[in-house]
Amino acid sequence: MNNQQFERPIMKTLSIKDIAVKAGVSITTVSFIINGKAKEKSISEAVIKKVEKIIKESGYKPNQIARSLRTGNSNIIGLIIEDISNSFFSRIARLIEDKAYKKGYKIIYSSTENNVDKAKELINMFKSRKVDGYIISPTMGIEEDIQVLLADNKPVILFDRNLSGVDTNYVGADHFKASYQSIESFIKKGKKKIALVTTDIDVEQIIERFEGYKQALVDNNIPYAEELVLKIQFNQDEAETIEEMKKLFLSKDIDAVLFATNYLAISGLKTLKQLNKKVGDEFSVIAYDDHEIFELHTPSISAVQQPLEEIAETVIQLILNQLSSKSKLENQKVIIPAKLIER
Amino acid sequence: MNNQQFERPIMKTLSIKDIAVKAGVSITTVSFIINGKAKEKSISEAVIKKVEKIIKESGYKPNQIARSLRTGNSNIIGLIIEDISNSFFSRIARLIEDKAYKKGYKIIYSSTENNVDKAKELINMFKSRKVDGYIISPTMGIEEDIQVLLADNKPVILFDRNLSGVDTNYVGADHFKASYQSIESFIKKGKKKIALVTTDIDVEQIIERFEGYKQALVDNNIPYAEELVLKIQFNQDEAETIEEMKKLFLSKDIDAVLFATNYLAISGLKTLKQLNKKVGDEFSVIAYDDHEIFELHTPSISAVQQPLEEIAETVIQLILNQLSSKSKLENQKVIIPAKLIER
DNA sequence: AAAAGTTGTTAAAACGTTTTACCAATACTT
DNA sequence: AAGTATTGGTAAAACGTTTTAACAACTTTT
Known part of the structure; x- marks a missing residue:
């Protein structure tokens, strides 16, 4: 790297004091005007005009740091x-x-x-x-x-x-409900072996999605089966995630899967592509959180859309x-x- | 909305002064210690230890606003x-x-x-x-x-x-080169009618992509044809964009298209889907800026990948x-x- | 024994605002 | 004419830091 050096010219930035001096008034007056308190503090129209003109011409901008320090x-x-x-x-x-x-x-x-x-x-x-x-x-x-x-x-x-x-x-x-409805839509289509791919992080919205999944199954007289739920470790390498999914998709005769997050769904679609398994009538998919990908995918992928x-x-x-x-x-x-x- | 009110308890946040008082030293001394200048200013080991202990115990964090005001x-x-x-x-x-x-x-x-x-x-x-x-x-x-x-x-x-x-x-x-190479790859595959879909914003990187497109054509003895270049207005409604693309894709017997940005490519893929036109041997596509969608798309879409x-x-x-x-x-x-x- | 350093510490200024309390001059009431 | 408002404005404190310049008390050098 070329370290040829230049001198640093120093350009003083304007302060409220400079404006006050230029306008021949006090700092206080300028401050009142800047903060729209001119009327309230009964500053004369003439002074307001003059100060505002100077501010505009000089391009003065209040130092927000100082302002923050003072106001908290x-x-x-x-x-x-x-x-x-x-x-x-x-x-x-x-x-x-x-x-x-x-x-x-x-x-x-x-x-x-x-x-x-x-x-x-x-x-x-x-x-x-x-x-x-x-x-x-x-x-x-x-x-x-x-x-x-x-x-x-x-x-x-x-x-x-x-x-x-x-x-x-x-x-x-309402994650519980959205998840519940997703599963119900599977069931209405006649799906029996419905899997859930989710993450292992214990946050409320993920738990709710899980609960919605379980409840929908139970309410429709489908027994909840633990082996149909795959919990992917957060921040895990995608390649590994895909391996785990492959195992799930191949081992059980799954006919539908709900992905609890959009990035899991994307990994899932990659997995299916690698397995050469098509999404369609015999294998349905719903993703949680919509993504442009899902609309464009062939075939299009259903998704739970949060009202961003x-x-x-x-x-x-x-x-x-x-x-x-x-x-x-x-x-x-x-x-x-x-x-x-x-x- | 329920506006039931509570009182706001005031919890004074600690300042450097509080620490100084608690330690029985001056503000200056505390400041030196906080800023790692204790040695340089020859503060005694005992004082350093004491002050550091108090800081840790009290959870004091310097006010960055004040610091910024002072240091600039x-x-x-x-x-x-x-x-x-x-x-x-x-x-x-x-x-x-x-x-x-x-x-x-x-x-x-x-x-x-x-x-x-x-x-x-x-x-x-x-x-x-x-x-x-x-x-x-x-x-x-x-x-x-x-x-x-x-x-x-x-x-x-x-x-x-x-x-x-x-x-x-x-x-x-190097947008020029990447664009140039993309077009060359089309030409190597025998493409003749190569379109460019780009945006109307006049920024250097977009212009370079355009120049790369033109130059590659010229260098390969393919005449540059203005009607094969579609400039989409920035921030235009996607529906309209898709309409314009439809016109382009249908009117000319285009066999390849380079999209100058990833969102244009995505709109382009949507267009093709609506037209029921498949990307493949007779119709090649390259997108500028990679996106997860392109890998997952059926078929996969080639893309210029910037080294993020x-x-x-x-x-x-x-x-x-x-x-x-x-x-x-x-x-x-x-x-x-x-x-x-x-x- | 005076001068010069060293060690350990601090008082006070400065950064650029906002805001409180106050002042002077004029206008209005009584 | 004296008191009271109103108008138009300002000085100075405060926000929480960093940093400069100084000082006191020793120690070392001359």
Whole structure:
């Protein structure tokens, strides 16, 4: 690498003081004008105009850091998700970002990779950056940290998965029901040997999907058989996942399978492709969480579609309510129905 | 909504002063210890131990806002991308985040939606938040804003697409060559009527793909025909895009098509599905930017794969170098080869 | 024995805001 | 004419750090 060096010219950035001096008024006056308190503080129209003109011309932007230090809030919302490269999360993130942005809030996000330590660290980092509120798709084990946030009176909205130990806001889909309905749709088609491929992480939404699966079987007089449930280790290498699935698909005379997450479904489709086994009348598949792939696949794959837009909207609504209210609002759990898209 | 109210208990967060008082030393001493300058400032071993113990026990975390205000930097890198819900960007973002994180830097990201005004706004927001450096996949029209950042001596790394007007660092794939090779691979298979579906946005990487397409044709004595190039308006409704593609695919006796972006390829596959036209020997397809869909599609779709890992690594390397150097380093343009994955 | 270092520590300024409390001058009431 | 509001504005404290410059008390060098 070529390390030829240049001198660093120093360009002083403008401060409120510079504006005040230029306008011949006090810092206070400028501050009032910037913050829209000019009327309230009865600053004369002439002064307002003059200061605003100078601000516009000079391109002055208040230092948000100083502002945050003084006011104690940052207009930033921390978003903690499992993995931004998962399309479910990236799409939610995008929606949340858009909506927050329109209300003057910015988002800092980070991925936990479903790792408790990283999640805790992220919460700490956000805390020391004084974010105004938290939107979290939690991992197990951060209950206490969330309690601390709540004790500190910060708004916290959990989404996608609830944390049974903590009493806070939650927005998520009705996973039990969606799972139940998926299985019922299999049964209506005459399926008998219905498998479930799920992950081994113990989070509420995964458990619910599992429960929905079991309950639907039982309610329809099909005995629940443990060997038809494959639990894939989280973060396991995809090749290994495919091997495990192959075993399942080959050994039992399975005629339908519900995948509890979209990435598992994708691995499942890869598995089927390798086995040269076609999805169709004798072998039905439903994926949990829709994905562009499923629509395009030949044949198209049915999927449970979570109402992303609605989830994002609710999440942002809840947090903004909390942020604008001086007192703590009562916690809400919002369960939104998910939709089975049959293809 | 139930607005039952609770009182907000106030829990004072610890400051360095609290620690100093508790330890019976000055704030300065605590600060030195926190910042690893204890040795250098010859603080006694006993005091160091005592203060560290108190810090650990109390769970004190320095207020990063105050720290930023004082030092003028934030340990935050701003990442500006086109759209986090596009898998190319979300995967890059994730890699960059991971790598930055390991070096003690945090990432704030935001999407521009390829909108100049939003991009400018984001730069301003990052500026007022005093981010230490910028990683940007730029839109046209923000050249000046970037110049301002550079004049202010902030490290800026562009990626994915270069901005011809600005002299700064850039990391991207060799789009011209990858496109050229894709077309050549078509020609080797005996294709004659090769179409290009691209977008109308005038960014360098798109133009390069177009140039590669043209050049490969010319070099192989196939006349370039304007009517075989379809430029899709950015952000256009997908239904309309599909209509336009239908027209193209039906009207000319096209035997191969290169899609200049992965989302266009996905729309293209949907179009073909609707037309009941199969990808295969008589109709070849290559997508630019790989996507899980392409591997899984029946038949599998060839794609140009950008070396995400390498791009992310280079980007982060460049920016960290700049950040740790007190003087400005010479700008670098790093072009990384992209790989055509034939499926 | 005076000068020069070293060791261990600290007071106070500075970063750029917001906000409280206050002031001066004029206008309105009584 | 005295008191009271209103208008238009400001000085200074505070937010929680980092860092500079200094100091006291020793120790070593001359």
